[in-house]
Amino acid sequence: MLADPELNPSAVELGRFLPWPRDDVWRALTEPDLLEQWLMRPTGFVVAVGTHFVFAVPSPSPGEIACEVLAVRPGERLLVSWVDSRADQPDPWVLDWTLGAQGRGTRFLLTQTGFDIDDRRQRMARNALERGWKTSLGRLSEVLDSADG
Numbered sequence: 001m002l003a004d005p006e007l008n009p010s011a012v013e014l015g016r017f018l019p020w021p022r023d024d025v026w027r028a029l030t031e032p033d034l035l036e037q038w039l040m041r042p043t044g045f046v047v048a049v050g051t052h053f054v055f056a057v058p059s060p061s062p063g064e065i066a067c068e069v070l071a072v073r074p075g076e077r078l079l080v081s082w083v084d085s086r087a088d089q090p091d092p093w094v095l096d097w098t099l100g101a102q103g104r105g106t107r108f109l110l111t112q113t114g115f116d117i118d119d120r121r122q123r124m125a126r127n128a129l130e131r132g133w134k135t136s137l138g139r140l141s142e143v144l145d146s147a148d149g
Helices: 022-030 032-038 120-148
Strands: 012-018 052-057 063-073 077-084 093-102 105-113
Touching (some): 012 120, 022 032, 022 105
Antiparallel strands (some): 012 105, 093 105
């Protein structure tokens, strides 16, 4: 398999077409009860620039992801900082969720940046997060599907 020269190897970049209206997808990204169903439970989350919040990591070694809302365009884009407090050397990453109307659905782009792929530990974290995001996006579709019916 050849690498796509347009993709940034130091970022996680995942795009999906979601067959739901953009407003429904935005709600799943920004309403804590829906967000918890496909990702993690946020504490202190408000869709406003400067808001600091945490995601509780439900795993055998529980921890928190410390976040800050960096930018918001309602219905279109949410940009947050992302720091895993469980790491021995926490790295600051930036997570960007961008939505665009496409036909009768939504084009969803997830980009997580800030990885130093020359650092073995960060390269491994980047690859693990990419796998995790793929699983989470599958759950996002399930949440949207159940909310639709």
